[in-house]
Amino acid sequence: MTSTDPSLTDPDPLTASLRRARAHHDLCRAALAAMVEGAQEHVVTAEDVSASGADAEVLGYVLRSRAKEMRELPEGPLFFGRLDFGADRGSAGDHAGQSYHIGRRRISEHPAAPPLVVDWRAPVSRAFYQASARDPQGVDVRRRFGWSPGSRGESADLTGMEDEHLGSRPAQQHSPESRLPESRILADEIERPRVGPMRDIAATIQPDQDDLVRAGLGVSVCVQGAPGTGKTAVGLHRAAYLLYTHPQRIRRDGLLILGPNPTFLSYIAEVLPALGETGVRQTTIADEIRKGIGSGSGPQPVRGEDDERAAAVKHDARMARVLRRALYARVDPAAAREDLTVPDGTYRWRVPAAVLARIVADVRAEEPPYATGRERVRTRVVRYVREQAERRAGPRGGAWAQKVARARPVGAYVDAVWPGVRPQEVVAGLLTQPSVLAAAADGVLDADERKALRWARPPRSWKSARWSAADLVLLDEVAGLIGHPDRYGHVVVDEAQDLSPMECRAIGRRAAFGSVTVLGDLAQGTTPWAARTWDELLVHLGRPEASVVPLTTGFRVPEAVVGLANRVLALLDVEVPPGRSLRRDGEVRIRRTDDVPHETVGAVRRALTYEGSVGVVAADPDVVRVREALHAAGIGTADADRPGARVTVLAAGVAKGLEYDHVVAVEPAAIAEGCGGVRGRGRGLHLLYVVLTRAVSRLDVVHARPLPFG
Structure with missing residues (x-):
């Protein structure tokens, strides 16, 4: 267990230590203010620098971005820990005898001066998370600072400190099986009531989490x-x-964070800014796809809706093969059977039909993106003409080649054998023309699946089509065959277990030259196409080599709640080990009643006697009735997209990824029967599992019908 500094047992030494720590924090605040002011001064100075227009623009952009980031840093404590290294250079290396305060970003009085605070991501900071009595890593003392909840960074909010003596502590006193966090400050921070958006965990990262956080840029996990x-x-x-370790490459290639829905994104939105990182694109996979296939007027809108059968087929991985066939069926070497004649002033060059056919066949065999293939055909036709011209009259310049490429006969030929096409034209043709679908799906989809795909009321043209969300996944696949979407240096995808194979392919295209971090829980899969194994999903992402790392020890959900959830987990068709919790606290109350709204009101009133947030979760059709009952009882509520509310009423289908100190689960049988589009797919119990695990302190289960888990 944690060893507390004996000098702190005397009030006077404790007061003196706190005074010194607060004084250091005051010094850090002054230095940070100077850093912010200095960043702005650099912007002003750079505006007067004499340089080329392009250089000045780039320099100005970089400095303005830096100044903006500094100004927008959230208020809060500037450090949360300290490392005191021992004097032995054999174990402490260059850090021997040094002390470092650890915080969310580096703070110094001058760029060349030793840091007053070391960034938690710096190499030296790793010992704060990894050092132990068994492996001190040169650390004599690890100190954690305790701050008042919700502190905005006032030094007076520093209320305590706790030391762990690693260098002098016998290793046998450390128990790797300890169930509780060794630090009381650490435990208090983990268990602190949660109201509002998700907080960062820089102060509480555990060793196994730290290994994942610090995985290299080229590693997919x-x-x-x-x-x-x-x-x-x-x-x-x-x-x-x-972003810290590879700033230039990540900012050049971009970093994308994908969440399951806008509610989830609003919940996590403040984490990266709190860590000093802004400008990261955070969106849903649906919105990322809409942006990628949009036109000049904006993202592609969704106006249609599929039944479950059609959506399931459209999300199936086999659709990739069908779409490729439909696209490349438009390539027709026989569309121009005669020789091609290309004008060159008063002269005419002839390209034999056999040469043209060979050009198209060679390009097809290379399997480039469709648009690239179209231009390769044009380029090779021009090359053939150029070779003839140079044999006859000597070298030809680039302007001559461009004139030939723009010649009307060349353009007409390329349009005939390899026509330009939009993704919308390909998908609309597939879904409206039975002959096109039959040819593309032959041997891939059966007759019932082809029937499910066809639009019942075809639009007059693709321009008037009412595209569904699943159609957009098809459009993105075709767009990826035609050209390349925006690509990112790294993609983080959360709740990945709910991705369809086709959505995985869309993400994989965006990370084609980067790496991915895949986050999820197979037990929480609630879509009809939810993954049952990670291996299959990683193949669709194009990352079969990614290692699957389990995290089974819970720090937020208490043991009582985990125990109930594990009863539901045992009923699910997934191979996931039961969860366990380091927290022995928590409370579960199961209340059977003939008046569910009345009992729900009582459960919420009881929850409001405690600190923290209250989430009332019901099956989608019951949400309005539950909210009306609470309002009639004088209890104000908010929707899930307001993460700072005290009481939130939400449908089970949007609960994923959210946390509440107290959860009231209303009528589990109704949730398990299916809501959020999972009816008939055997996923209702998965959704119930999600709902029950949203509670981080207390859980009330209110029901009139028999419980699905006995």
């Missing part, structure tokens, strides 16, 4: 995380770590 294990926080902190 899949985290199978039980509820409350911090998998989302791990993904976000890994993003922050990569």
